[in-house]
Amino acid sequence: MSVIIKLLSKFDDSGLKKAKSSFGGLSKTLGAIGIGFGLKQLTDGLLDAAKAAAADEKSTRLLNIQLTRNAGATAASLKENDKFIESLSLQTGIMDDDLRPAMARFGNVTGNVREAQRLLRISLDGAAGSGKNLDAVSKAVSKAYAGNTTSLKKLFPELAKSKDVLGDFAKTYEGLAIENADPFMKFNNSLDILKEKLGVVVLPILIDFISEISKPGGAIEVVGKFFDDLANPKSDVGKTFAEIKAAVGQVITGVKDFFALFGNGDAIEGFKNIATSLIQMLPALLALKGIFMLASAGKSIANLAKAIGLMTGAGAVDTVVGAGGGTKGKGKVPILGTGALLGLGMVLSLGGDTKLQTPEEVAQRTAERKANLKALQKNAGTFPGLPQRPVTNNVTINVQGADPKATVDALGKYIKQNGSLPYNFYTRKVG
């Protein structure tokens, strides 16, 4: 523990970045072993692993060839050497790709795998202890082993007066490579080795897959030919593709035009209006579906009328009427209007014909009704039985179960106040 009074501080995030980059390989390797990543990352990771395994396999093969030729290595000693390199890499945090060239060099000089391994250890210790480059140290050590100690003495001046240069060098730096190993690099190395091991499993599968798809008549050839044909408008595939393209274009244009009708020429707005109205209309649409079902089941007109009554009574239509606009072209969804729905219901129930009226027809019919009503009101009083004042439909007379005297009194009171009964009172069957 020590304490400091800070008088001036500096901002330098390069150390943090370095620490982060030490972890950089982690995500890739975790991806390769499929931890917490999606399929793409997994595939990428596996391919990375396969690549790493291929590279590792190549570098191992090169070293093995050198050791077999120059150090008389047997299959068993090669296998053992492989393990030695791997464990050394794990212990020191130095990548196996950096260790193999040095090992090959020592194999050439010593002609013995064991001796080469010993020299490699010494060089690693020396490099770690002095902070010098492994390549430079291993070159100097190999020269010293061959009897030329000048390079090693130049690199390590403290050995200038030594009688056993290599021995003293080994003693001075013994074990420093493992002691000074960077824990981040050790961790990364172990993950890299894990990745390579995974790649060893993936690689043969990948090779099989590649040879399978690239053989004559394989996927690459077939798919390649298909794309060639597709690009050529003279081929059958090309013609069909052109036709599909044109048809799709037409359909898309048609759909766009259709929706544009309901959005003041804006297809997207029109689609939005329809979708909004459909959502708001859901209860009414469900009732409408009920009407269709009853009609298709051949039920009586009374039942259909009941269904419409239910629908109106449930307030489903009212909610639609109340659903105000404000949005561009919203009023242009006529099929969802009250009149339209009721009109539709009437067509279904009274006409006995299940033909659906178009919005234009429904609107026309409503307009005619309004015109007729206006004409009727204009001529009020001219013809007997027609109302003297504008029609009001809020006369409520409960006949069923009512006292006949009270009914007559109510009618008398109404006539006294309003002059006569509304015209449609006569058109309807009372009782």
Added chain:
Amino acid sequence: VVAMAKNSNVIFDAKPVLKALNQLEPGLRKQMLREMKEITKPAVNNIKSVIPSTAPMSGMSVSRTSTSVEGRSFNNNGSGRLSWTGGKYKNRVIAPDNVIPRFSSGRSRRSAVTSLFGIWLRSPGVAMVATAGKGSGRAKYATTREYPYKGGVRRHRNNGQGDALIRKVKSSGLYNFFYKAGDASVPGMESEVKLVWEKYSKMVSRRLG
């Protein structure tokens, strides 16, 4: 970063300026440090003067005899790392009043903002006592963070030793003396050091620009 930028004592271009200083003129960096150190001299002397030359607590004294329990002897003879006169830093015995101005341009893997120049009390035991009593004295966590121990890591329960230490130093009146001694002169030193830095960094920008 915005908060740091507002703090005028944090500088962002330390690395290139320090690199350029000696390229401009060999020895320029040393000259800057000498000037900075000169500014801290009175504060350093002041801090040194409040550090007792002998251990304020018997347990931190080198002369304390070793004890043995059930035949095993324990190294609590006061020559440990936290001893007053025999305190060690990097295996070197540090005098209790070893207070020096420190310039460290190295980067950190843990923090982006690090001290560039400050006053450093080096002896670990003295530093512990010198800052004891500065805070509330209550342990923030029930256990310590992991720390290296005999080749591995370990953590231990906060067992009240710290509390006891704080009680002791407070009763003796010798507590939080490091910051107390330095605090009075800190604002002045800060601006002076900053001025020196500005002088040299302007030198660099003028010559390079």
